[in-house]
Amino acid sequence: MTKLLIKRFIKDYENTQNSDVRTAYGKFSSIVGIVCNAILFISKLIVGTLSASVSITADAVNNLSDASSSIISLLGFKLASRPADEEHPYGHGRYEYLSGLMVAVLIMVIGVELFKSSLDKVLHPSAVEFSWVTVGVLAFSILLKTWMALFNTKTGKMINSNTLIATAADSRNDVITTGAVLVAAILSHFVGFELDGWMGLGVAVFILYSGFGLVKDTLDPMLGKAPEDEQVEEIRQKILSYPGVLGTHDLMVHDYGPGRQFASVHVEMAAEGDAMKNHDVIDNIERDFMNDEGLHMIVHFDPISTKDNTVNDLRIWIGEKVKEIDERLTIHDLRIVYGITHTNVIFDCVVPHNMDMTDKEVKKAINDMVKEKYPTYYCVITIDKSYAAMPH
Known part of the structure; x- marks a missing residue:
């Protein structure tokens, strides 16, 4: 009926x-x-x-x-x-x-x-x-x-x-x-x-x-309730399906009423790639989300060095080590600035809202782990809050 x-x-x-x-x-x-x-x-x-x-x-x-x-x-x-x-x-x-x-x-x-x-x-x-x-x-x-x-x-x-x-x-x-x-x-x-x-x-x-x-x-x-895990995973998988996309993070979804959602996200692509081609992929991502899901998506491009093995190995190593502090910790946007007396390792770390440690304690714990293996390395860490659970 x-x-x-x-x-x-x-x-x-x-x-x-x-x-x-x-x-x-x-x-x-x-x-x-x-x-x-x-x-x-x-x-x-x-x-x-x-x-x-x-x-x-x-x-x-x-x-x-x-x-x-x-x-x-x-x-x-x-x-x-x-x-x-x-x-x-x-x-x-x-x-x-x-x-x-x-x-x-x-x-x-x-x-x-x-x-x-x-x-x-x-x-x-x-x-x-x-x-x-x-x-x-x-x-x-x-x-x-x-x-x-x-x-x-x-x-x-x-x-x-x-x-x-x-x-x-x-x-x-x-x-x-x-x-x-x-x-x-x-x-x-x-x-x-x-x-x-x-x-x-x-x-x-x-x-x-x-x-x-x-x-x-x-x-x-x-x-401002966090988006559902299913929606976050669907967004993540769709973004990763585009050519040249290496990873994604910092997803934010803002709800202004049913059918009126706006989102922003960071997408990692090779820094050595063609800038115009990367920009075209980003345009396609934004347009497809609007046409397919009615989601107003803004994509920020994060260049990732793919040919520097030192950077790649360090990114993987730190990414695994931070999980010894808390399984929910993730890092992104890692880059290295070499110096005569010390080397700066610059990256963002995503910390959940209910973390027992303060931001300062998290930074110190990561810095200590890195210095233990690389005494001349100094971590410059920006703490990000998790607005949506998006692993990468």
């Missing part, structure tokens, strides 16, 4: 890399959420009021908040689709992340309110009117919310949208919430023990836990 609706209402639905198509997916998903949640809110509010059930009424309010979340998502997709301008040259894609964060916060607010109302029902229990109409409404809600969770999960993955993934998680929470309310209503009727408030407390705790995770997931890209 999901695919049928997508084909019916979204033009060029397979072209998910297109920003207009992504926006169409987001708008359509939001409208579906608004309509479905409005239906559930009205039906549960009527049933909850007639049966005097705090959990059913709270579930109705939860659906009203879901409708509000869908409106926020709709606004987020609309704002995110705005083109770049002079004040925002990277576009407005992060509006989508902001809308996802607002949805996650709303989920937590609902969890707090449900916890308060459920606690009050536990402390001051009152009878809940049971009817099979109530069971029917709640069962219908479970089925509809299950479909909505599957619908938003599928569309969210198709366009890589944290907002829709958060909405799908919210629908999944609603399935659990309404299921718990339904179980409580049936057990309370047949067992004779009032479970309405207790079940509400359990559901509220689950919603709060889920909401906290969603807040973290939507905050990560806005705070």
Whole structure:
């Protein structure tokens, strides 16, 4: 059914890399959420009021908040689709992340309110009117919310949208919430023990836990989360496939919203090679990443001496020795400046953020190892931080 609706209402639905198509997916998903949640809110509010059930009424309010979340998502997709301008040259894609964060916060607010109302029902229990109409409404809600969770999960993955993934998680929470309310209503009727408030407390705790995770997931890209290892390795392997490329390092990926990623990377090529040919390869790398992945890539050329055996042997030796300090350490851009009294060995060392040693201690440890074998060598080390785990 999901695919049928997508084909019916979204033009060029397979072209998910297109920003207009992504926006169409987001708008359509939001409208579906608004309509479905409005239906559930009205039906549960009527049933909850007639049966005097705090959990059913709270579930109705939860659906009203879901409708509000869908409106926020709709606004987020609309704002995110705005083109770049002079004040925002990277576009407005992060509006989508902001809308996802607002949805996650709303989920937590609902969890707090449900916890308060459920606690009050536990402390001051009152009878809940049971009817099979109530069971029917709640069962219908479970089925509809299950479909909505599957619908938003599928569309969210198709366009890589944290907002829709958060909405799908919210629908999944609603399935659990309404299921718990339904179980409580049936057990309370047949067992004779009032479970309405207790079940509400359990559901509220689950919603709060889920909401906290969603807040973290939507905050990560806005705070500058490191790219996934799979993406880093794909970028690395693609760069290494070009002729003349000897290695790559210093990858940085900046996320300005889904489909709006910018990256920079250093590429090592032979210093003795033809400058124009090397430049042409770099141009091809940048253009291909833009055409194939939609990734705005800036490539910095690092010339590597390939005919000086002393430099090559020393690069390999130091590269292996630094791993005795920490397996995650790597070096690059090594060159040698010979002198009368001493020789400078100049290179960069990539250090992870959670390294136990200070930058000064790392430099000293490497320098001491090199001096032990080469007493006249002095290391001039620039410490780099690892913005993406890219071995080379």
